[in-house]
Amino acid sequence: MTSAHTASLDPLDLEAFRRHAHSLVDWVADYLAGLDNLSVCSTVNPGDVRAKLPERAPEQPEPFVALLSDLDRVVVPGLAHWQHPGWLGYFPAGSSPASVLGELACAGFGVVGMLWSSSPAATEIESLVLDWLVDLLGVPQHWKTTDIGGGVLQSGASASTHTMLVVAREVCRKRTGAAIDDMVVYTSREAHSSVEKGARVAGYRHIRFVGTDAEFAMQPDALAAAVESDRAGGLMPAFVCSTVGTTGTTAVDPVREIAAIARSEHLWHHVDAAYAGSAMICDEFRPYQDGLELVDSYTFNPHKWLATNLDCSVMWVADRRPLIETLSILPPYLQNAATASGHVIDYRDWHLPLDRPFRALKLWFVLRSFGADGLRKMIRNHVAWTRRIAKHIDRHPRLERIAEVPFALVAFAHRDGNTGTDDLVERINRDGRFYITASEVDGRRYARIVVGSTWTTEAHIDAVWDLIDKSA
Ligand code: PLP
Numbered sequence: 036m037t038s039a040h041t042a043s044l045d046p047l048d049l050e051a052f053r054r055h056a057h058s059l060v061d062w063v064a065d066y067l068a069g070l071d072n073l074s075v076c077s078t079v080n081p082g083d084v085r086a087k088l089p090e091r092a093p094e095q096p097e098p099f100v101a102l103l104s105d106l107d108r109v110v111v112p113g114l115a116h117w118q119h120p121g122w123l124g125y126f127p128a129g130s131s132p133a134s135v136l137g138e139l140a141c142a143g144f145g146v147v148g149m150l151w152s153s154s155p156a157a158t159e160i161e162s163l164v165l166d167w168l169v170d171l172l173g174v175p176q177h178w179k180t181t182d183i184g185g186g187v188l189q190s191g192a193s194a195s196t197h198t199m200l201v202v203a204r205e206v207c208r209k210r211t212g213a214a215i216d217d218m219v220v221y222t223s224r225e226a227h228s229s230v231e232k233g234a235r236v237a238g239y240r241h242i243r244f245v246g247t248d249a250e251f252a253m254q255p256d257a258l259a260a261a262v263e264s265d266r267a268g269g270l271m272p273a274f275v276c277s278t279v280g281t282t283g284t285t286a287v288d289p290v291r292e293i294a295a296i297a298r299s300e301h302l303w304h305h306v307d308a309a310y311a312g313s314a315m316i317c318d319e320f321r322p323y324q325d326g327l328e329l330v331d332s333y334t335f336n337p338h339k340w341l342a343t344n345l346d347c348s349v350m351w352v353a354d355r356r357p358l359i360e361t362l363s364i365l366p367p368y369l370q371n372a373a374t375a376s377g378h379v380i381d382y383r384d385w386h387l388p389l390d391r392p393f394r395a396l397k398l399w400f401v402l403r404s405f406g407a408d409g410l411r412k413m414i415r416n417h418v419a420w421t422r423r424i425a426k427h428i429d430r431h432p433r434l435e436r437i438a439e440v441p442f443a444l445v446a447f448a449h450r451d452g453n454t455g456t457d458d459l460v461e462r463i464n465r466d467g468r469f470y471i472t473a474s475e476v477d478g479r480r481y482a483r484i485v486v487g488s489t490w491t492t493e494a495h496i497d498a499v500w501d502l503i504d505k506s507a
Pocket residue numbers: 126190191192193194227229278280281282307308309310336348
């Protein structure tokens with residue numbers, strides 16, 4: 036008898052699909068269970084992966100077992116294992132069994148919720164889940180889709196920020212008649228590069244990187260001075276982006292003070308909380324987002340720190356009208372009675388792409404499988420473990436912390452200087468059990484440890500500290 040895997044080469048055979056799906060889920064569960072035995076990062080050289088594969092696509096169907104075996108033979112050795120419990124680099128890539136299953140359901144449905152009418156459940160579950168998150172994260176009630184604002188899932192914080200830059204440009208143009216060539220965007224020099232990229236793509240020519248204080252947070256006085264100087268120079272301040280949890284050190288810009296300037300100067304105020312937004316599910320972090328009731332838009336990524344797979348980024352607007360006015364185009368082939376009634380949300384008007392996956396499914400699965408309490412527990416563990424590493428660093432004779440630890444990132448340097456720090460990071464990564472990244476601020480190299488993998492445990496934290504201590 037033929038094996039279960041090779042029984043059918045018909046790619047549309049649903050009984051074969053059922054068997055293959057079960058074997059793939061087994062494969063993924065084994066992969067995740069065995070991550071601790073793998074080196075976190077890949078050691079392949081450029082071209083190695085491709086060299087293992089044929090140069091031409093197959094003319095004839097291949098058995099599923101061949102695909103599975105290539106996951107082991109070709110793919111796994113060529114991966115950096117972002118779900119590894121020793122993954123402490125960049126920011127985490129959220130994931131969990133519930134989220135993976137949500138992705139599977141999403142792929143199975145294969146619907147496109149561009150219009151309410153093109154899949155009512157896709158739109159209504161997305162709106163509902165994002166309204167749930169308004170309560171869970173303690174952000175302003177008027178951001179709910181049942182109120183004047185609303186939330187939408189985007190591919191990433193970059194896309195959200197870019198979209199808001201486009202909306203701000205149109206709002207500024209309508210209000211002042213200014214040309215894009217004269218409009219100015221402000222953000223701190225610690226902001227993520229997506230702010231600059233989004234501004235460039237949206238056509239802005241003037242981008243100001245406002246100075247930061249000793250904690251790497253934007254200085255409101257410096258923002259006010261930059262705005263004043265630009266106005267005096269005949270330019271038109273249009274947009275400011277504050278960050279809650281910068282990429283470098285998770286610094287928090289003073290949102291309320293920046294909002295006061297944004298309001299009096301008529302700037303669109305966007306908040307990028309791509310990483311730290313997830314922490315707001317725990318009350319104790321909410322002081323870091325003080326002032327949100329005064330801002331125009333906000334983004335955060337469940338695909339970073341809320342156990343939800345890429346891509347899944349939340350964008351909220353305080354008032355959805357400018358967004359929809361800027362992005363709405365209704366060609367004849369998209370017209371329908373529900374849209375004409377004005378009583379439904381058509382998410383095609385809320386971002387640049389038209390086609391969109393049913394991203395809300397995985398987030399819905401995660402929220403229901405963990406419960407808010409389960410997610411709070413995960414975040415609190417990550418923060419507590421990170422602060423424990425920070426305490427060890429503070430007591431270490433050769434290491435020095437370079438920033439506060441508001442969330443689950445600790446930034447530290449070797450007292451021997453930049454080379455000492457880079458060497459330390461290299462030694463830690465060479466061990467293979469953990470991966471951390473290095474960065475630089477004001478000419479100073481530093482090591483970044485971010486605890487955020489769904490699978491990291493206290494034992495991994497003890498082991499990484501032991502390794503740091505020995506390597507320093
Ligand atoms: N903003 C901040 C503060 C980030 O740290 C990042 C990525 O790390 C981004 C934006 C970009 O997010 P995305 O990759 O979802 O576009």
